[in-house]
Amino acid sequence: MELDFSKIKVIGFDADDTLWVNETYFRETEEEFAKLLDHYETPNKIDQELFRMEMRNLDIYGYGIKGFVLSMIESALELSNQKVSQATIAKILDLGKKMISHPVELIDGVPEVLEQLKDNYRLIVLTKGDLLDQERKLERSGLSAYFHHVEVLSDKKEVNYQHLLEHLEIPIEEFLMIGNSLKSDVLPILNLGGMAVHVPFHTTWAHEEVPVEEQTNDHLTLSRITDIVKYLN
Incomplete structure (x- = not known):
C-alpha cells in the first residue's frame, strides 16, 4: 500500500x-526439553503444557529466557508429578545458559x-x-x-x-x-x-x-x- x-x-x-535471530533458539530448546521428558508425555503434550505454563507465569516473570527456563522447570515438575530428577533439572538450566550465551x-x-x-x-x-x-x-x-x-x-x-x-x-x-x-x-x-x-x-x-x-x-x-x-x- x-x-x-x-x-x-x-x-x-x-x-x-x-x-x-531469537525465536529459532526457543523452538530448538523446546525440542530438547521435550526429549528430556519424553518418558512422561508425548512431545505435543509437553509443548502444550510448557506454553500454558509460560502464559500462566508471564505476569510474574515477564518476557525473556530466564522466565522461560523457570517455566520449563515448573512444567517438568508438573508433568512428572514432582518426580523429575535433579539431573534433569540441571540439564534444563544448562539449556537456558546455552541460549543466553548463544552468539x-x-x-x-x-x-x-x-x-x-x-x-x-x-x-x-x-x-x-x-x-x-x-x-x-x-x-x-x-x-x-x-x-x-x-x-x-x-x-x-x-x-x-x-x-x-x-x-x-x-x-x-x-x-x-x-x-x-x-x-x-x-x-x-x-x-x-x-x-x-x-x-x-x-x-x-x-x-x-x-x-x-x-x-x-x-x-x-x-x-x-x-x-x-x-x-x-
Whole structure:
C-alpha cells in the first residue's frame, strides 16, 4: 500500500527476530526439553503444557529466557508429578545458559540498512525481554553505535509506547516502528495514530500471533528489512 513517510524523523526497531535471530533458539530448546521428558508425555503434550505454563507465569516473570527456563522447570515438575530428577533439572538450566550465551546472529541486511538510515533519522531500539540479556545481545551484535536510545520494555502495548514516546518527546506523526510482530510492533502503533512496518520472521511465537479478523492493511509489509530503504531514502 502507498504510505507517506515524509514526516518521519525517528525510527524504532524491534530487536528479537527483527535485528537478530531469537525465536529459532526457543523452538530448538523446546525440542530438547521435550526429549528430556519424553518418558512422561508425548512431545505435543509437553509443548502444550510448557506454553500454558509460560502464559500462566508471564505476569510474574515477564518476557525473556530466564522466565522461560523457570517455566520449563515448573512444567517438568508438573508433568512428572514432582518426580523429575535433579539431573534433569540441571540439564534444563544448562539449556537456558546455552541460549543466553548463544552468539548473536544478525538478520540479513540489518547493518546495511542501519548504515543507510543513520544520517537522516534518529534510530532507537524498542524491545521487550530481560534487561541484562537484551543489553548483552545488543553489545555482542556490534550495532550499538547506530542507536540514539535503547529501551527494554516490560511489554509492548499502546500504553507502553505512549509513555515512552512522551518521555522521549517524539510526536507520534514523526515516528515509525519496524518489527516482526503484528501484535507487539504494528497494531499498538497504528492504534496510537502512528505508522508501522511489518517484516515477518519465518517463526512466530504462538503468543504473538494475531487472529485474521484483528489484522489490518494500514501498514507496510516487507519480505526483507532491506526493502525499507527505498521507501525512506
